[in-house]
Amino acid sequence: MTFIEQMKRKAKLNQKTIVLPESTDLRVLTAVSEAAKEGLAKVVLTGRKAEILQAAGDIDLSQVTIIDVAESDKREAYSQAFYELRKSKGMTIEKARELLLDPVYFGMMMVKLEDADGLISGAVHSTADTLRPALQIIKTAPGTSLVSSFFVMAIPDCDYGANGVLLFSDCGLNENPNAEQLSDIAISSAHTMKNLLGITPVVAMLSYSSYGSAKSEMTEKVVKATALAKQKAPELEIDGELQVDAALVERTAKLKAPGSTVAGRANVLIFPDLNTGNIGYKLVERLGKAQAYGPITQGLAKPINDLSRGCKAEDIVGVIAITAIQAQA
Template identity: 65%
Template sequence: MNFLEQISKRAKENKKTIVLPESKDIRTLKAAAMVQQQGIADIVLVGNEDEIKQLAGDLDISKAKIVDPLKSDKFEDYVNSFYELRKAKGMTLEKAREIMKDELYWGVMMVKKGDADGMVSGAVHSTADTLRPALQILKTAPGTKLVSAFFVMVVPDCEYGHNGIFVYADSGLVENPNAEELSEIAIASAKSFRSLVQAQPKVAMLSYSTYGSAKSELTEKVIEATRLAKEKAPDLIIDGELQADAALVPSVGKSKAPGSNVAGEANVLVFPDLNCGNIAYKLTQRLAKAEAYGPITQGLAKPVNDLSRGCSAEDIVGVVAITAVQAQNS
């Protein structure tokens, strides 16, 4: 059973409700039909019911709940809730009423109010459009200071990581984290690995240097981030700074970082900035023919995940399954 099959199985065991607000896109409707047919989650589609059914054609979306914000008896409640959340930022009731007509804001408010457990968007919206309402309405999880993003990388015929499974972070959101932010990304990524992969995370804080083999502002940031992460999460298995080969290959790890509890065994790779993380995931995906699941958001109070605008219906199904499992643990 591969990674996604395992995730789908877990999603079915404790079914959650996931909002798909981009109901004007046929890929979303195809995904909704597949998710419901496979029993992965209950689906809410946001929009005009007649338009959605017309676009769906012969697709069986009969089990999906369709919610039109303009016709919902919860509209004013959602408007008032958004106003209360944002009035200190200058929000007015009139403006809140307009914003709640937006499918993405409506979907996130459903999650906030407990009418759904998570949301998946991004097939036709930018990452900023998807995450802005999530940050405004849901905000960060208790004890979390930063929202970041990761990829689950599944590398075929790979002897490293957890049976070839890794978390790469941050590979999709935070451009140039400082040491404090990098430590938060490391801690959150370890939690995400444990939640999704159900294995012990071993976190490598990556650099072009191992244990002081080079010295610069770049390496010092990673060293400080490692120190902060250990201080905040003393039970976390984490080490750095480590070069990628020292983190992954046992013989190299033993040589370059003797005594390390991570070197040669890392399965969570934390990159010093988004350039590194994004380049690495794409290289791994293309050169190693790895499966790449993400970017998956971490650090929000409840799960909201972004899609690539080039995604397929099958991609959406995968992210729905991951979001449902995240919701089980949120």
């Protein structure tokens, strides 16, 4: 059974309600039709109903709920609740009503008020346009100071990670995290690997250096982040700084990081900045022919996920399943 087949199987066990506000995009429409048919979630589209149906054409939406944000009988209640949330920041009721005509904001309020369990956007919108309303409305989870993102990489015919499944973070959100932030990303990613995928996390803090083979401000950030992560979460297997070959390849690990319990067997890779993370996941996706599921968000109080604008319909189906499982947890 492939990784995504396992995710779909878990999603079906306890159907959750997942909102997709980019409701006139053909990839989204194709994906929600398929997800509904497979029973992965109770799928909701928000937008203007006439526009959605016109864009869908022959795509079967008979099992998908469509909410017209302009006609919904909940729009006023959502507007009032949003106003209360943001009035200390200068929000007016008139502005709240205007924003609730936006399918993304409407969907976020559905999740906030527990009329839905999660939301997926980003096929059309930028990350900022997805996460801004998420941070305004959903906010961060208790005890979490940083929202970050990850990709689940499912690599065919691969012996590394957990039978070819690895978690990469942060590849889509935090541009240049400091050591404290990087340690938080590592801990969040370890918990995600365990809670979402059911895999015991083995976390490598990546660098161009292994165990002091080079020294610079960049490598020292990773060294400090590793120490902080170990201090905050001593129960987790976390080590660094490690080059990626030392993190993954047992033979190389023995040469570059002797004595490390993580080197040679890592399944969670923490990148030092967004440059390396974004480049790394796209190289593995394109050259390694991997399925890349994400960027998936961690650290928010509810599951809100940001798609890559280059995603395919099948990728969105996978993220629907993953979001549903996050909501189950």
